[in-house]
């Protein structure tokens with residue numbers, strides 16, 4: 001009898017945890033790439049207005065996540081966090097209400113240490129219960145929890161260029177002191193405790209450290225950042241991309257295990273439209289959460305960045321119910337070099353060497369990425385990572401892992417079927433692919 005009730009309890013817990021995990025990668029907007037650490041109430045409201053009027057909310061972009069420095073230096077007498085009155089003069093609940101009135105969700109930022117990454121403002125370590133209760137009371141929908149300074153400012157074993165390998169317990173990944181799992185799980189539990197009144201999606205922004213892929217999901221997590229901060233360079237984008245393609249993250253990312261996150265989109269900044277379309281197509285195919293990262297104010301629907309992130313065919317691929325990330329199959333970085341990932345900036349290289357380069361460029365070939373979709377379909381993305389134009393030719397079966405069969409080939413940028421193909425057979429593009437350009441197809445079984 002006792003054994004039965006224990007197994008019922010375990011089953012109920014498992015079901016509750018499974019139900020609490022999002023079934024598709026999260027979609028939204030994050031303030032950090034657009035505003036750094038300086039976003040205000042007025043800017044978040046204006047962004048919410050634009051999410052609706054640009055049609056992004058309708059496409060599924062839901063969360064608006066406010067990054068670091070929304071807080072005041074000191075907590076209130078009752079221990080709760082206090083928003084910076086110069087940025088959020090009305091406090092957080094009216095802003096949450098405003099977003100909710102538009103069908104959007106509000107996210108806030110904190111840190112699994114005593115201070116956040118900017119170095120002085122309060123993190124949640126040791127305050128998990130009061131913070132989770134405050135967030136629930138404020139009607140927050142999403143919490144991003146960063147991984148800086150676990151023992152206070154300048155006391156981490158990891159800084160921008162160096163890791164204290166001994167302290168990091170480097171066997172299979174960087175670990176801070178105290179370890180990530182000891183610092184994140186109390187917040188996971190605190191969020192679970194408030195779940196009956198508020199469902200708060202949890203982003204564990206811990207750069208893939210401490211093997212988060214092995215315990216993050218089983219702790220009821222929703223998404224875990226697998227990568228370093230993205231920067232507005234081609235090499236940074238492809239470094240984060242290659243990172244998600246390592247076995248440990250690929251295997252662990254999914255609808256029942258939480259989503260491996262390659263960081264917010266850089267679309268809308270200084271790279272070319274060609275590069276950002278490639279970036280968006282690949283983030284969609286690898287099932288990374290898609291968080292827009294540019295200032296939406298003053299943009300209209302024909303703005304090229306808005307058009308890129310509004311590609312419904314790619315959003316549908318990202319949200320496909322099978323939830324299986326695409327992988328690199330041909331020309332991949334891993335086929336010629338070891339992909340280091342989840343390490344700090346250049347930690348694998350000798351920073352004093354003139355040969356030091358971070359992030360590494362990775363593959364300079366034409367790559368073929370592919371992954372299964374529901375209904376026996378496939379997504380195939382072909383990307384030219386070389387600095388010059390290249391011809392594209394590959395075999396659907398051998399190089400793109402497309403199961404044998406007859407398919408209709410749908411071009412997700414032309415938004416139409418372009419031809420019928422069979423696998424195995426060779427595909428040769430009519431025109432060469434310019435540097436950093438891509439082709440993205442959905443293959444529907446005929």
Ligand code: GLA
Pocket residue numbers: 032037067068116117118146205228229
């Ligand atoms: C870290 C995170 C970023 C951002 C900044 C804010 O670098 O990885 O995403 O939140 O902190 O300080």
